[in-house]
Amino acid sequence: MISEQIGLDLLRTYVAVCRLGSLSRAAAQTGRTQSALSMQMRRLETLLERHLFQRTGRGVVPTAEGEIFLGYATRMLALGDEAWARLRDAEVSGSVRIGLAEEIANSALPVALGRLHRAFPDIHLDVVVEHSTALGKLWEQNDMDIMLAPTSSVSTDAVVTWNVELQWASSADYVPDETKPLDLVVFAAPCLWRRRAIEALAAMGREHRVTFTSQSVMGLQAAIENGLGVGLLPPESVRESSMRTMQPSDGVPAPLTVQYGLYAHDRRRRVVDATIDVLLEATSPCGSRN
Template sequence: MISNALDPDLLRAYVSVCRHGSLSRAAEQAGRAQSALSMQMRRLEDLLGKRLLRRTGRGVIPTTEGELFLGYATRILSLGEEVVARLGEQSTSDPIRIGLAEEIAIIVLPEALGQLRRAWPDLHLDIVVDHSIAISDRWREGELDLAVATCLAFAGDAVRSWDVELLWIGGIDCEPDPAHPLDIIVYAEPCIWRRRMLEALTEIGRDHRLTLTSQSISAIRAGVESGLGVALMTAECVRPEKMRVLPTSAGVPPPLIVQYGLYAPDRPNVVTKAAIELLARSLQARWSNFP
């Protein structure tokens, strides 16, 4: 029956293949075997009695009938999501639980969350600020509706992701002496930044010693400003009047790259979806190289 061809799973698979222009890329994005996706496409064509995809040297493209069906498939899926959102719309009296790595909270809390509150005046926000591994643990236990933290701490795929540059930061008068160990300020374990920092120093053979350890960015900043040592920070955390970015000529490694991700449920309700977009826009404005 034709109605069987309107199975949302088949429609989503078809739309994904058309958008990626490749069965292999669509399968990889969905975390599925290409053979399983190919079987779905053949089943869809059999149900409709039409050829929907044509192979090219680069992948696949919709046929004339496939283009027509793609438009309808997209509309059907969009309408289905709207129905689910309206019927299952979360009451704004129920809190949205958002987990943010502290370095992310500094960036997004003043802007994105204020916009969200203005859009939903009765909204109750439950914000958890912690290190990425703790945020990941809470996410895995189902204690959060949204999370933004380092991708290395998460097992699943992020809704959006960004490559973030971590800079070597010293006090405004910091001039490391290459003849002496580099004084460093690190985050308390467990911390992905800390591990990356120590690995990078070891790779270039730079002797170092720990002068301050803390879980708090405020304490890390204070230590850097007081001249206690060098720390890793994002550009947004740097206070130019009291800190400076150290070049490699100062005996530190090049800036490190860490990937951050925005994690959300597969089918967020309308309020959570709004939070996703606001958080994503806020982060994109600062890290414009996101995929």
Template sequence: MKAPLDLDQLQTFISIADTGSFTRAAEEVHRTQSAVSMQMRRLEERIGKPLFEKDGRSNKLTEEGDRLLSYARRMLYLNRETLAAFDDNRLEGTIRIGTPDDYADRFLPEIMARFARSNPRVELTVTCEPTPSLAEHIKRGNLDLALVTHNDARGQSEVVRREPLLWVTSTNHATHEQDVLPMAFGRPNCIWRRAACDVLDEMGRDYRILFSSFSATVIAAAVLSGLAISVLPECALRPGMRVLGEADGFGQLPDCRIGLMRGQTSRPEIVEALARHIAESLDNITVPITEETGSFDFASLAFTKMKRTKPSQVMPGW
């Protein structure tokens, strides 16, 4: 039977993958560069595959290294969760978190379940409102942490996930083929709405806004019923939706970034613990899109490594 993997080696491996540098990783894990290099040689021997390749002056993950990264993150997270479960000095108290309802629907069940298991004495109070409202709550001290759509103009959020923004219609209707497109959007201050209108104008497509709401549930209902088409991030896709692309005559939309905003709090240790937990939990759940139909398989959601590449064009949502 093969010996188990060394968690210290995996932690160093993750640091190198995140920083792209053995030198910076050595600083993060408080080891010498030679010690880090030795750790990685031993890990490669243990895996039996090369994990890094030179890319200019940086170290790039090989295909095998990329595969190992998602496993390594989960193993380190499970290790911390296990230790926390037996810690007599574990965190306790109340933390107020806010998020838009589309993120709450997809992300919160996983986040809350895992956090509650390792921190059973922490009470979570959840507020579901649009990003602009959550930013105001953070400013006024009404929330400790908010999972929001990142906005460069608004700032102050740490990006923890990046997703494509997608045109969506119903799989059972041909709403997108109408001469005048019926649209369902967020409120007028929704930046996804403005981005979509800009693309539609560039396409020269006639459209009318039939539904306007800050509720993702309302927007999804309009799409699924065939009454309108809309734009949604990948995480908000639902069974019965079809993704529209260039083959359908729809131009590309800018990406969206999901970020964390921190408020002023008397319990920063709880906020930091939950923020770290959220960043690790959002390890990039992807929704496979089929080439034939443009629909997606809701049941085959998969965890992969979090995308850390900087998008060339980013647009926040409601």
């Protein structure tokens, strides 16, 4: 019989570790310290009396028994979402327009939107993916119900804010030539990450040249993997099999931090509140909540 001490939060953390393949990445996404998350996973293994993970040179992967438990954990979480939706907001329906900053649209948010659809199948989602400047204008025109964007894009207060760490990433075998301008892979302008990257390089006196621009994180990943240059990526987007995280000793600035917020209007429909609750729980942003 499964221990009553294994709650949904513990299961969600376990699934996050398996999905990201890294305790440090899962800790960053869930807002916990790596040591606290490691203790949680050891506690889960003790409760189950099974080894769930094995370490590799690039992180952790589930053992054979861990993979079996992962399947059950995923199903239990899905059932929990369904039960919560039916009991709490069985009649929630309607259309919700969500604005997503393009640089974070491919991270944890698709998982959140998937959970939202499973929990509330009668909600229609109209998702707009744009750069932060365009989102800010749409928000000021009252064209969206919810927006997830950098806090610098609007002057209003966010429902919740959290920080995203951006690391300098390159292909596994990329070696920058310090006698030449740094090859830079960035989002197309206007973009906050692009501006912050250029400002950081200028502050340390490092020349650069933009060798590749893209509208998506996947485009940046492909360019970095194939040696077109270095770029800023959140930790979960750095593919350990084909990329490496660069350090200041490699001739790049220290990692950067960008603050994001979830925005919603003060007067909102029930369907919008239900959407916000699922987005906050699924994306696990850490920070101040109004």
